[in-house]
Amino acid sequence: MPSILDIRRRIRSVTNTRQITKAMKMVSAAKLRRAQERALAARPYAQMLTNVLKSLVSRTDIYDPQTGEPLHPLLVRRPENNVLLIVITGDKGLAGAFNTNILKAASRFLESKQGKNIEIEAIGRKGRDFLRRRYGSAAPRTADDKSPVRTTIVGEKVGVLNKVEYSVASELAERLIERYSKSEIDSVYLVYNEFKSVIAQRLVVERLLPIEHVGETDVAQAEEMSLEEKQQAIDAAKGSGVKLRPADTHEVDEAAAKFATAPVDYIYEQPAAELFRGLLPKYVSVQIFHGMMESVAAEHAARMTAMDAATSNATDMIDSLTLVMNRARQAKITKEIIEIVSGAAAAS
Amino acid sequence: MADTLELEIVTPEKIVVKDVADEVQIPGKSGYLGVLPGHAPLITELGVGEITYRNSSGTQHLAVAWGFAEVLPEKVTILAETAERASDIDTNRAQQAKQKAEQKLKNGGPDLDYFSTEAALQRAETRLQVANKAR
Numbered sequence: 001m002p003s004i005l006d007i008r009r010r011i012r013s014v015t016n017t018r019q020i021t022k023a024m025k026m027v028s029a030a031k032l033r034r035a036q037e038r039a040l041a042a043r044p045y046a047q048m049l050t051n052v053l054k055s056l057v058s059r060t061d062i063y064d065p066q067t068g069e070p071l072h073p074l075l076v077r078r079p080e081n082n083v084l085l086i087v088i089t090g091d092k093g094l095a096g097a098f099n100t101n102i103l104k105a106a107s108r109f110l111e112s113k114q115g116k117n118i119e120i121e122a123i124g125r126k127g128r129d130f131l132r133r134r135y136g137s138a139a140p141r142t143a144d145d146k147s148p149v150r151t152t153i154v155g156e157k158v159g160v161l162n163k164v165e166y167s168v169a170s171e172l173a174e175r176l177i178e179r180y181s182k183s184e185i186d187s188v189y190l191v192y193n194e195f196k197s198v199i200a201q202r203l204v205v206e207r208l209l210p211i212e213h214v215g216e217t218d219v220a221q222a223e224e225m226s227l228e229e230k231q232q233a234i235d236a237a238k239g240s241g242v243k244l245r246p247a248d249t250h251e252v253d254e255a256a257a258k259f260a261t262a263p264v265d266y267i268y269e270q271p272a273a274e275l276f277r278g279l280l281p282k283y284v285s286v287q288i289f290h291g292m293m294e295s296v297a298a299e300h301a302a303r304m305t306a307m308d309a310a311t312s313n314a315t316d317m318i319d320s321l322t323l324v325m326n327r328a329r330q331a332k333i334t335k336e337i338i339e340i341v342s343g344a345a346a347a348s
Numbered sequence: 349m350a351d352t353l354e355l356e357i358v359t360p361e362k363i364v365v366k367d368v369a370d371e372v373q374i375p376g377k378s379g380y381l382g383v384l385p386g387h388a389p390l391i392t393e394l395g396v397g398e399i400t401y402r403n404s405s406g407t408q409h410l411a412v413a414w415g416f417a418e419v420l421p422e423k424v425t426i427l428a429e430t431a432e433r434a435s436d437i438d439t440n441r442a443q444q445a446k447q448k449a450e451q452k453l454k455n456g457g458p459d460l461d462y463f464s465t466e467a468a469l470q471r472a473e474t475r476l477q478v479a480n481k482a483r
Contacts, residue, residue, distance in 0.1 A: 048358060262418075
Protein backbone atom coordinates (compact mmCIF):
# COMPACT_ATOMS: atom_id res chain seq x y z
CA MET A 1 0.00 0.00 0.00
CA PRO A 2 1.36 3.44 -0.95
CA SER A 3 2.18 5.77 1.89
CA ILE A 4 0.00 8.77 2.68
CA LEU A 5 2.75 11.06 1.44
CA ASP A 6 2.79 9.33 -1.97
CA ILE A 7 -0.94 9.64 -2.35
CA ARG A 8 -0.87 13.26 -1.35
CA ARG A 9 1.73 13.90 -4.02
CA ARG A 10 -0.41 12.22 -6.65
CA ILE A 11 -3.40 14.28 -5.64
CA ARG A 12 -1.39 17.45 -5.99
CA SER A 13 -0.14 16.43 -9.41
CA VAL A 14 -3.65 15.56 -10.64
CA THR A 15 -4.93 18.87 -9.27
CA ASN A 16 -2.31 20.69 -11.30
CA THR A 17 -3.30 18.78 -14.41
CA ARG A 18 -6.91 19.63 -13.78
CA GLN A 19 -6.04 23.28 -13.58
CA ILE A 20 -4.35 23.10 -16.95
CA THR A 21 -7.18 21.26 -18.66
CA LYS A 22 -9.69 23.66 -17.18
CA ALA A 23 -7.73 26.64 -18.48
CA MET A 24 -7.43 25.01 -21.91
CA LYS A 25 -11.15 24.46 -21.98
CA MET A 26 -11.82 28.11 -21.24
CA VAL A 27 -9.33 29.21 -23.89
CA SER A 28 -10.93 26.91 -26.45
CA ALA A 29 -14.37 28.22 -25.57
CA ALA A 30 -13.21 31.79 -26.14
CA LYS A 31 -11.55 30.86 -29.41
CA LEU A 32 -14.64 29.00 -30.50
CA ARG A 33 -16.78 32.05 -29.88
CA ARG A 34 -14.40 34.15 -31.94
CA ALA A 35 -14.35 31.59 -34.73
CA GLN A 36 -18.14 31.60 -34.78
CA GLU A 37 -18.21 35.37 -35.02
CA ARG A 38 -15.81 35.31 -37.92
CA ALA A 39 -17.85 32.69 -39.70
CA LEU A 40 -20.91 34.85 -39.22
CA ALA A 41 -19.14 37.92 -40.55
CA ALA A 42 -18.15 36.00 -43.65
CA ARG A 43 -21.67 34.89 -44.37
CA PRO A 44 -23.02 37.89 -46.30
CA TYR A 45 -20.34 37.66 -48.99
CA ALA A 46 -20.85 33.95 -49.52
CA GLN A 47 -24.61 34.32 -49.65
CA MET A 48 -24.54 37.26 -52.00
CA LEU A 49 -22.11 35.58 -54.33
CA THR A 50 -24.24 32.47 -54.45
CA ASN A 51 -27.37 34.47 -55.11
CA VAL A 52 -25.85 36.45 -57.93
CA LEU A 53 -24.59 33.30 -59.55
CA LYS A 54 -27.96 31.67 -59.24
CA SER A 55 -29.70 34.60 -60.88
CA LEU A 56 -27.06 34.76 -63.59
CA VAL A 57 -27.52 31.09 -64.33
CA SER A 58 -31.11 31.81 -65.29
CA ARG A 59 -30.06 34.69 -67.54
CA THR A 60 -27.26 33.07 -69.44
CA ASP A 61 -26.81 29.94 -71.42
CA ILE A 62 -24.37 27.86 -69.52
CA TYR A 63 -24.80 25.04 -71.98
CA ASP A 64 -24.22 25.34 -75.68
CA PRO A 65 -27.70 25.25 -77.26
CA GLN A 66 -26.47 23.19 -80.23
CA THR A 67 -24.14 20.62 -78.71
CA GLY A 68 -25.28 20.68 -75.08
CA GLU A 69 -21.68 21.12 -73.98
CA PRO A 70 -21.12 23.30 -70.92
CA LEU A 71 -19.67 26.66 -71.84
CA HIS A 72 -17.59 27.11 -68.73
CA PRO A 73 -14.57 24.89 -68.07
CA LEU A 74 -15.54 24.45 -64.41
CA LEU A 75 -18.86 22.87 -65.35
CA VAL A 76 -17.36 20.28 -67.64
CA ARG A 77 -17.67 16.71 -66.42
CA ARG A 78 -15.03 14.21 -67.37
CA PRO A 79 -14.47 10.57 -66.50
CA GLU A 80 -12.87 10.62 -63.08
CA ASN A 81 -9.28 9.45 -63.46
CA ASN A 82 -7.38 12.04 -61.54
CA VAL A 83 -8.90 13.03 -58.24
CA LEU A 84 -7.73 15.78 -55.98
CA LEU A 85 -8.69 15.75 -52.33
CA ILE A 86 -8.30 18.67 -49.95
CA VAL A 87 -8.05 17.54 -46.35
CA ILE A 88 -8.61 20.13 -43.65
CA THR A 89 -7.43 19.12 -40.17
CA GLY A 90 -6.12 21.08 -37.21
CA ASP A 91 -2.58 22.24 -36.59
CA LYS A 92 -2.59 21.02 -33.01
CA GLY A 93 -3.60 17.92 -31.13
CA LEU A 94 -5.30 17.49 -27.75
CA ALA A 95 -8.67 17.86 -29.39
CA GLY A 96 -10.10 14.43 -28.75
CA ALA A 97 -10.73 12.41 -31.86
CA PHE A 98 -11.08 15.48 -34.08
CA ASN A 99 -8.08 14.93 -36.34
CA THR A 100 -8.32 11.15 -36.28
CA ASN A 101 -11.93 11.22 -37.40
CA ILE A 102 -11.20 13.50 -40.34
CA LEU A 103 -8.28 11.35 -41.42
CA LYS A 104 -10.40 8.23 -41.10
CA ALA A 105 -13.06 9.76 -43.31
CA ALA A 106 -10.36 10.79 -45.78
CA SER A 107 -8.93 7.27 -45.85
CA ARG A 108 -12.33 5.78 -46.41
CA PHE A 109 -12.93 8.16 -49.27
CA LEU A 110 -9.57 7.32 -50.80
CA GLU A 111 -10.41 3.63 -50.63
CA SER A 112 -13.60 4.27 -52.56
CA LYS A 113 -11.52 5.90 -55.29
CA GLN A 114 -9.06 3.06 -55.63
CA GLY A 115 -7.45 2.61 -59.02
CA LYS A 116 -7.36 6.32 -59.71
CA ASN A 117 -4.62 8.83 -59.51
CA ILE A 118 -5.08 10.67 -56.28
CA GLU A 119 -3.50 13.92 -55.26
CA ILE A 120 -3.86 15.41 -51.82
CA GLU A 121 -3.71 18.98 -50.61
CA ALA A 122 -3.28 19.00 -46.87
CA ILE A 123 -4.36 21.96 -44.80
CA GLY A 124 -3.33 21.71 -41.15
CA ARG A 125 -0.24 20.16 -39.60
CA LYS A 126 -1.84 17.05 -38.11
CA GLY A 127 -3.28 15.89 -41.39
CA ARG A 128 -0.15 16.68 -43.29
CA ASP A 129 2.05 14.69 -40.93
CA PHE A 130 -0.20 11.67 -41.09
CA LEU A 131 -0.69 11.74 -44.84
CA ARG A 132 2.96 12.37 -45.51
CA ARG A 133 3.93 9.33 -43.48
CA ARG A 134 1.44 7.28 -45.37
CA TYR A 135 1.76 8.48 -48.93
CA GLY A 136 4.80 10.71 -49.30
CA SER A 137 4.89 13.91 -51.25
CA ALA A 138 5.75 14.52 -54.87
CA ALA A 139 5.33 17.10 -57.56
CA PRO A 140 1.88 17.44 -59.11
CA ARG A 141 1.43 15.45 -62.27
CA THR A 142 0.97 17.13 -65.61
CA ALA A 143 -1.58 16.35 -68.27
CA ASP A 144 0.74 14.12 -70.31
CA ASP A 145 2.16 12.20 -67.36
CA LYS A 146 1.58 8.50 -67.96
CA SER A 147 3.10 7.08 -64.80
CA PRO A 148 1.16 4.38 -62.95
CA VAL A 149 -1.57 5.05 -60.45
CA ARG A 150 -0.42 6.52 -57.16
CA THR A 151 -1.42 8.67 -54.25
CA THR A 152 0.70 11.70 -53.45
CA ILE A 153 0.59 14.90 -51.52
CA VAL A 154 0.97 17.79 -53.90
CA GLY A 155 0.52 20.69 -51.57
CA GLU A 156 0.39 21.55 -47.92
CA LYS A 157 -0.53 24.52 -45.83
CA VAL A 158 0.52 24.55 -42.22
CA GLY A 159 -0.04 27.30 -39.68
CA VAL A 160 -2.70 29.07 -41.71
CA LEU A 161 -5.55 28.08 -39.41
CA ASN A 162 -4.64 30.25 -36.49
CA LYS A 163 -6.03 33.19 -38.37
CA VAL A 164 -7.91 32.02 -41.42
CA GLU A 165 -7.31 34.38 -44.30
CA TYR A 166 -9.22 34.50 -47.50
CA SER A 167 -6.07 34.88 -49.56
CA VAL A 168 -5.01 31.35 -48.59
CA ALA A 169 -8.25 29.91 -49.90
CA SER A 170 -8.30 31.99 -53.06
CA GLU A 171 -4.71 31.13 -53.88
CA LEU A 172 -5.45 27.43 -53.53
CA ALA A 173 -8.66 27.78 -55.55
CA GLU A 174 -6.85 29.56 -58.35
CA ARG A 175 -4.33 26.78 -58.63
CA LEU A 176 -7.05 24.12 -58.66
CA ILE A 177 -9.08 25.97 -61.26
CA GLU A 178 -6.11 26.34 -63.53
CA ARG A 179 -5.25 22.67 -63.29
CA TYR A 180 -8.86 21.64 -63.72
CA SER A 181 -9.19 23.77 -66.83
CA LYS A 182 -6.07 22.12 -68.26
CA SER A 183 -7.64 18.69 -67.55
CA GLU A 184 -4.80 17.76 -65.20
CA ILE A 185 -7.39 16.85 -62.62
CA ASP A 186 -10.92 15.61 -63.23
CA SER A 187 -12.55 16.32 -59.90
CA VAL A 188 -11.85 18.06 -56.63
CA TYR A 189 -13.20 17.01 -53.24
CA LEU A 190 -12.95 18.66 -49.87
CA VAL A 191 -13.06 16.75 -46.60
CA TYR A 192 -13.63 18.70 -43.41
CA ASN A 193 -15.64 18.91 -40.24
CA GLU A 194 -18.78 20.90 -40.89
CA PHE A 195 -19.89 23.04 -37.98
CA LYS A 196 -23.35 24.48 -37.54
CA SER A 197 -23.25 24.56 -33.76
CA VAL A 198 -21.62 22.62 -30.96
CA ILE A 199 -24.20 19.86 -31.27
CA ALA A 200 -24.77 20.01 -35.01
CA GLN A 201 -21.60 18.86 -36.69
CA ARG A 202 -20.90 16.57 -39.58
CA LEU A 203 -17.83 15.10 -41.15
CA VAL A 204 -18.35 15.69 -44.84
CA VAL A 205 -16.70 15.08 -48.16
CA GLU A 206 -17.91 17.71 -50.58
CA ARG A 207 -17.31 17.84 -54.27
CA LEU A 208 -16.03 21.25 -55.36
CA LEU A 209 -15.39 20.56 -59.02
CA PRO A 210 -17.03 20.05 -61.42
CA ILE A 211 -19.78 22.37 -60.24
CA GLU A 212 -23.14 20.78 -60.77
CA HIS A 213 -25.61 23.18 -59.22
CA VAL A 214 -24.62 26.56 -57.97
CA GLY A 215 -25.80 27.12 -54.42
CA GLU A 216 -26.09 23.47 -53.49
CA THR A 217 -23.29 21.61 -51.82
CA ASP A 218 -22.55 18.32 -53.40
CA VAL A 219 -21.97 15.96 -50.49
CA ALA A 220 -20.27 12.71 -51.40
CA GLN A 221 -20.02 11.25 -47.91
CA ALA A 222 -21.23 12.44 -44.53
CA GLU A 223 -21.12 11.33 -40.94
CA GLU A 224 -23.22 12.74 -38.12
CA MET A 225 -22.11 13.04 -34.51
CA SER A 226 -23.09 10.18 -32.23
CA LEU A 227 -25.51 10.77 -29.36
CA GLU A 228 -22.76 10.24 -26.87
CA GLU A 229 -20.60 12.87 -28.54
CA LYS A 230 -23.52 15.27 -28.53
CA GLN A 231 -24.10 14.75 -24.82
CA GLN A 232 -20.44 15.40 -24.09
CA ALA A 233 -20.55 18.56 -26.17
CA ILE A 234 -23.62 19.78 -24.30
CA ASP A 235 -21.90 19.18 -20.97
CA ALA A 236 -18.83 21.03 -22.12
CA ALA A 237 -20.77 23.97 -23.48
CA LYS A 238 -22.50 24.50 -20.14
CA GLY A 239 -21.10 27.44 -18.29
CA SER A 240 -18.61 28.36 -20.98
CA GLY A 241 -20.81 30.92 -22.70
CA VAL A 242 -21.02 28.94 -25.93
CA LYS A 243 -24.45 28.77 -27.43
CA LEU A 244 -25.85 25.40 -28.39
CA ARG A 245 -28.00 26.67 -31.19
CA PRO A 246 -26.54 27.94 -34.42
CA ALA A 247 -26.48 31.71 -34.64
CA ASP A 248 -29.52 33.32 -36.16
CA THR A 249 -28.61 34.16 -39.72
CA HIS A 250 -32.09 34.83 -40.92
CA GLU A 251 -31.71 38.58 -41.20
CA VAL A 252 -28.33 38.42 -42.87
CA ASP A 253 -29.54 35.86 -45.36
CA GLU A 254 -32.59 37.88 -46.17
CA ALA A 255 -30.54 40.98 -46.87
CA ALA A 256 -28.10 38.97 -48.95
CA ALA A 257 -30.88 37.41 -50.94
CA LYS A 258 -31.83 40.81 -52.25
CA PHE A 259 -28.43 41.38 -53.77
CA ALA A 260 -28.56 41.83 -57.53
CA THR A 261 -31.95 40.16 -57.70
CA ALA A 262 -34.28 43.16 -57.43
CA PRO A 263 -37.22 42.95 -59.84
CA VAL A 264 -35.92 45.71 -62.08
CA ASP A 265 -34.23 45.88 -65.45
CA TYR A 266 -30.57 46.14 -64.69
CA ILE A 267 -28.14 47.74 -67.04
CA TYR A 268 -25.43 45.15 -67.54
CA GLU A 269 -22.10 46.83 -67.99
CA GLN A 270 -20.75 43.49 -69.12
CA PRO A 271 -22.72 40.70 -70.73
CA ALA A 272 -24.20 38.32 -68.17
CA ALA A 273 -22.11 35.45 -69.51
CA GLU A 274 -18.94 37.38 -68.87
CA LEU A 275 -20.02 38.23 -65.34
CA PHE A 276 -20.75 34.57 -64.77
CA ARG A 277 -17.31 33.58 -65.98
CA GLY A 278 -15.72 36.09 -63.63
CA LEU A 279 -17.75 35.05 -60.62
CA LEU A 280 -17.68 31.28 -60.83
CA PRO A 281 -14.04 30.86 -59.74
CA LYS A 282 -14.77 33.01 -56.68
CA TYR A 283 -17.46 30.56 -55.75
CA VAL A 284 -14.83 27.84 -55.45
CA SER A 285 -12.59 29.98 -53.23
CA VAL A 286 -15.50 30.92 -51.04
CA GLN A 287 -16.33 27.27 -50.51
CA ILE A 288 -12.78 26.45 -49.48
CA PHE A 289 -12.68 29.49 -47.21
CA HIS A 290 -15.95 28.45 -45.65
CA GLY A 291 -14.64 24.92 -45.08
CA MET A 292 -11.55 26.24 -43.37
CA MET A 293 -13.52 28.46 -41.05
CA GLU A 294 -15.98 25.78 -40.07
CA SER A 295 -13.15 23.37 -39.48
CA VAL A 296 -11.44 25.83 -37.15
CA ALA A 297 -14.63 26.31 -35.17
CA ALA A 298 -15.12 22.56 -34.99
CA GLU A 299 -11.56 22.06 -33.82
CA HIS A 300 -12.01 24.47 -30.94
CA ALA A 301 -15.31 22.85 -30.05
CA ALA A 302 -13.67 19.42 -30.07
CA ARG A 303 -10.84 20.64 -27.88
CA MET A 304 -13.30 22.24 -25.51
CA THR A 305 -15.22 18.98 -25.20
CA ALA A 306 -12.06 16.93 -24.76
CA MET A 307 -10.72 19.25 -22.10
CA ASP A 308 -14.03 19.26 -20.29
CA ALA A 309 -13.96 15.48 -20.18
CA ALA A 310 -10.36 15.56 -18.99
CA THR A 311 -11.28 18.00 -16.23
CA SER A 312 -14.11 15.86 -14.96
CA ASN A 313 -11.93 12.74 -15.15
CA ALA A 314 -9.32 14.52 -13.08
CA THR A 315 -11.99 15.44 -10.53
CA ASP A 316 -13.08 11.81 -10.31
CA MET A 317 -9.51 10.73 -9.84
CA ILE A 318 -8.91 13.26 -7.08
CA ASP A 319 -12.05 12.05 -5.32
CA SER A 320 -11.01 8.42 -5.42
CA LEU A 321 -7.45 9.22 -4.40
CA THR A 322 -8.71 11.28 -1.50
CA LEU A 323 -10.79 8.31 -0.43
CA VAL A 324 -7.78 6.01 -0.58
CA MET A 325 -5.73 8.51 1.32
CA ASN A 326 -8.31 8.90 4.08
CA ARG A 327 -8.55 5.17 4.41
CA ALA A 328 -4.80 4.88 4.69
CA ARG A 329 -4.71 7.62 7.28
CA GLN A 330 -7.45 5.97 9.31
CA ALA A 331 -5.68 2.65 9.12
CA LYS A 332 -2.54 4.30 10.37
CA ILE A 333 -4.32 5.97 13.29
CA THR A 334 -6.04 2.74 14.23
CA LYS A 335 -2.73 0.95 14.14
CA GLU A 336 -1.14 3.56 16.38
CA ILE A 337 -3.97 3.36 18.91
CA ILE A 338 -3.68 -0.39 19.02
CA GLU A 339 0.04 -0.04 19.62
CA ILE A 340 -0.48 2.44 22.44
CA VAL A 341 -3.26 0.43 24.04
CA SER A 342 -1.37 -2.86 23.82
CA GLY A 343 1.78 -1.09 25.07
CA ALA A 344 -0.13 0.29 28.06
CA ALA A 345 -1.68 -3.12 28.71
CA ALA A 346 1.74 -4.73 28.69
CA ALA A 347 3.18 -2.11 31.07
CA SER A 348 0.45 -2.40 33.71
CA MET B 349 -36.58 60.41 -53.93
CA ALA B 350 -33.95 59.97 -51.36
CA ASP B 351 -31.03 62.32 -51.60
CA THR B 352 -28.48 59.91 -50.17
CA LEU B 353 -27.27 56.46 -51.02
CA GLU B 354 -26.83 53.50 -48.78
CA LEU B 355 -23.41 52.04 -49.36
CA GLU B 356 -22.32 48.57 -48.39
CA ILE B 357 -18.94 47.06 -49.19
CA VAL B 358 -18.62 43.37 -48.40
CA THR B 359 -15.48 41.23 -48.53
CA PRO B 360 -15.17 37.49 -47.91
CA GLU B 361 -14.04 38.17 -44.37
CA LYS B 362 -16.50 40.83 -43.25
CA ILE B 363 -18.60 43.85 -44.06
CA VAL B 364 -16.06 46.61 -44.45
CA VAL B 365 -18.30 49.61 -45.01
CA LYS B 366 -21.92 50.19 -44.11
CA ASP B 367 -22.51 53.86 -44.49
CA VAL B 368 -24.54 56.60 -46.08
CA ALA B 369 -23.05 58.49 -49.00
CA ASP B 370 -23.94 61.46 -51.16
CA GLU B 371 -21.84 60.24 -54.04
CA VAL B 372 -19.89 57.08 -54.82
CA GLN B 373 -17.25 56.47 -57.43
CA ILE B 374 -16.55 52.89 -58.38
CA PRO B 375 -13.86 51.44 -60.62
CA GLY B 376 -15.94 49.50 -63.14
CA LYS B 377 -14.10 47.06 -65.35
CA SER B 378 -14.77 49.27 -68.33
CA GLY B 379 -14.01 52.55 -66.60
CA TYR B 380 -14.86 54.51 -63.48
CA LEU B 381 -18.49 55.31 -62.77
CA GLY B 382 -19.83 58.05 -60.60
CA VAL B 383 -23.05 57.16 -58.84
CA LEU B 384 -25.46 59.70 -57.46
CA PRO B 385 -28.74 58.97 -55.69
CA GLY B 386 -31.40 57.91 -58.14
CA HIS B 387 -29.02 56.13 -60.49
CA ALA B 388 -30.56 53.56 -62.82
CA PRO B 389 -30.20 49.93 -61.66
CA LEU B 390 -26.90 48.58 -62.90
CA ILE B 391 -24.67 45.59 -62.46
CA THR B 392 -20.99 45.65 -63.20
CA GLU B 393 -17.78 43.84 -62.55
CA LEU B 394 -15.07 45.89 -60.89
CA GLY B 395 -11.47 46.16 -61.91
CA VAL B 396 -8.50 47.05 -59.76
CA GLY B 397 -8.91 50.56 -58.53
CA GLU B 398 -10.19 52.90 -55.95
CA ILE B 399 -13.64 53.41 -54.47
CA THR B 400 -14.32 56.95 -53.35
CA TYR B 401 -17.38 58.03 -51.47
CA ARG B 402 -18.38 61.34 -50.04
CA ASN B 403 -20.78 62.11 -47.21
CA SER B 404 -21.27 64.70 -44.52
CA SER B 405 -18.22 63.50 -42.60
CA GLY B 406 -15.84 63.85 -45.53
CA THR B 407 -14.44 61.84 -48.40
CA GLN B 408 -13.27 58.26 -47.95
CA HIS B 409 -11.01 56.22 -50.19
CA LEU B 410 -10.68 52.45 -50.44
CA ALA B 411 -8.47 50.29 -52.59
CA VAL B 412 -10.18 47.31 -54.20
CA ALA B 413 -8.99 44.45 -56.34
CA TRP B 414 -11.67 42.68 -58.33
CA GLY B 415 -15.26 42.95 -57.29
CA PHE B 416 -18.83 43.05 -58.30
CA ALA B 417 -21.27 45.88 -57.79
CA GLU B 418 -24.98 46.36 -57.82
CA VAL B 419 -26.32 49.87 -58.13
CA LEU B 420 -29.91 50.64 -57.23
CA PRO B 421 -31.49 54.10 -57.02
CA GLU B 422 -31.06 54.16 -53.27
CA LYS B 423 -28.40 51.61 -52.59
CA VAL B 424 -24.98 50.55 -53.76
CA THR B 425 -23.71 47.12 -52.78
CA ILE B 426 -20.20 46.08 -53.62
CA LEU B 427 -18.74 42.62 -53.32
CA ALA B 428 -14.97 42.91 -53.33
CA GLU B 429 -12.20 40.35 -52.97
CA THR B 430 -10.22 42.87 -50.95
CA ALA B 431 -11.18 46.33 -49.85
CA GLU B 432 -8.84 48.33 -47.71
CA ARG B 433 -9.43 51.73 -46.22
CA ALA B 434 -6.68 54.21 -46.94
CA SER B 435 -5.64 54.21 -43.29
CA ASP B 436 -5.31 50.40 -43.16
CA ILE B 437 -2.94 50.08 -46.07
CA ASP B 438 0.58 48.96 -45.33
CA THR B 439 2.56 51.28 -47.57
CA ASN B 440 5.84 49.47 -47.03
CA ARG B 441 4.38 46.22 -48.20
CA ALA B 442 2.74 47.82 -51.20
CA GLN B 443 6.02 49.52 -52.07
CA GLN B 444 7.84 46.20 -51.87
CA ALA B 445 5.22 44.45 -53.98
CA LYS B 446 5.49 47.20 -56.55
CA GLN B 447 9.25 46.93 -56.76
CA LYS B 448 9.11 43.17 -57.01
CA ALA B 449 6.60 43.27 -59.83
CA GLU B 450 8.56 45.93 -61.68
CA GLN B 451 11.73 43.92 -61.32
CA LYS B 452 10.01 40.83 -62.67
CA LEU B 453 8.63 42.68 -65.67
CA LYS B 454 12.05 44.16 -66.39
CA ASN B 455 13.85 40.82 -66.19
CA GLY B 456 11.35 39.08 -68.41
CA GLY B 457 12.32 35.52 -69.23
CA PRO B 458 10.23 32.54 -70.29
CA ASP B 459 8.77 31.91 -66.84
CA LEU B 460 7.21 35.34 -66.59
CA ASP B 461 3.45 35.30 -66.23
CA TYR B 462 2.92 38.68 -67.77
CA PHE B 463 -0.72 39.13 -66.88
CA SER B 464 -0.56 38.21 -63.24
CA THR B 465 2.59 40.26 -62.69
CA GLU B 466 1.06 43.22 -64.42
CA ALA B 467 -2.05 42.83 -62.25
CA ALA B 468 0.09 42.63 -59.11
CA LEU B 469 1.84 45.83 -60.15
CA GLN B 470 -1.45 47.53 -60.70
CA ARG B 471 -2.78 46.45 -57.32
CA ALA B 472 0.33 47.72 -55.56
CA GLU B 473 0.14 51.04 -57.37
CA THR B 474 -3.51 51.51 -56.51
CA ARG B 475 -2.78 50.80 -52.88
CA LEU B 476 -0.05 53.40 -52.77
CA GLN B 477 -2.19 55.91 -54.56
CA VAL B 478 -5.06 55.44 -52.11
CA ALA B 479 -2.77 55.50 -49.10
CA ASN B 480 -1.28 58.80 -50.23
CA LYS B 481 -4.70 60.37 -50.36
CA ALA B 482 -5.25 59.63 -46.70
CA ARG B 483 -2.49 62.01 -45.76
